[in-house]
Amino acid sequence: MKKIFFLGLIFSLFAVAASAQQTNTHRFRHQREWQSHHRGELNRYELRRLHQDELRYKIARRRAHRDGTVNRFERRRLNKMKRHQRHELYRFRHNDRRRVI
Secondary structure, rough: OHHHHHHHHHHHHHHHHHHHOOOOOOHHHHHHHHHHHOOOOOOOHHHHHHHHHHHHHHHHHHHHHHOOOOOOHHHHHHHHHHHHHHHHHHHHHHOOOOOOO
């Protein structure tokens, strides 16, 4: 009985540790964008452009994963798109324009 209990405990700890490593970056990015929008750092056009870039990234990612493997050129392109999106968010937030409320 003790062996079964301890094996179950060990397997559950491994499962918790594995699930803790996965993060939902999509949720954090949206939260950051909406906070910026409400503070007036992003206007409606900039927010819409970020969402369009995100949709383009999702389509490209789906295409890259379509055959089951992502080769280095596809991975490089996806990383470049992600880096560009982060740069755009930074650029929009720090352009010293404020939305008039």
